[in-house]
Amino acid sequence: MTTTQDTSQSMFTDGTLRTAAGLATDAYRPLWTGPSGEESTGEAVARHLDAARALLDRDGWERLYTAGANDLVSRIPATDESMTVDEMLRILLDIVRDDIASSTVTQQRTLFTALQHIGSGDDGDSDTCYIAGEVLTLIVQALTGSPTARATPWSERLGRTHADITALLNAGARFARTYGPRAS
Numbered sequence: 001m002t003t004t005q006d007t008s009q010s011m012f013t014d015g016t017l018r019t020a021a022g023l024a025t026d027a028y029r030p031l032w033t034g035p036s037g038e039e040s041t042g043e044a045v046a047r048h049l050d051a052a053r054a055l056l057d058r059d060g061w062e063r064l065y066t067a068g069a070n071d072l073v074s075r076i077p078a079t080d081e082s083m084t085v086d087e088m089l090r091i092l093l094d095i096v097r098d099d100i101a102s103s104t105v106t107q108q109r110t111l112f113t114a115l116q117h118i119g120s121g122d123d124g125d126s127d128t129c130y131i132a133g134e135v136l137t138l139i140v141q142a143l144t145g146s147p148t149a150r151a152t153p154w155s156e157r158l159g160r161t162h163a164d165i166t167a168l169l170n171a172g173a174r175f176a177r178t179y180g181p182r183a184s
């Protein structure tokens with residue numbers, strides 16, 4: 001019996017990664033150079049992708065971002081002309097404080113928010129975040145054969161699973177370690 005995990009992993013073959021490497025070679029901008037103008041190693045990008053996968057495994061993955069119960073706007077009361085500015089600010093600060101306190105609980109993340117979260121931690125930065133997204137996009141383009149495909153919309157398609165996203169992140173890390181620049 002084939003599991004969803006097996007099917008997802010088999011989407012991203014070595015041939016798919018070789019096709020993605022060809023796309024990277026033909027790209028207008030150097031793949032491994034981030035917005036800072038500095039090059040990141042394949043290992044640094046792979047570490048970012050591995051950390052994003054671990055984050056999604058720990059907190060859970062969701063296809064689309066939804067504010068849900070933590071939506072601040074829905075918790076702000078209607079304005080009352082008799083309230084002072086101090087009272088209004090106190091209410092707003094209480095709502096924000098409660099929201100921040102409740103956000104320490106794990107929350108499901110999208111592929112995009114997981115990559116962004118890792119970019120502000122010890123396993124990545126804004127360059128590796130950007131490059132990781134580009135690597136995933138090249139792999140999705142190689143998989144679909146579409147030069148306009150992008151990783152985030154691919155991850156948001158109906159029917160996409162956590163196993164699919166994990167397989168994409170694993171393929172991205174494999175790609176980065178295989179085709180990315182080495183540390184000098």
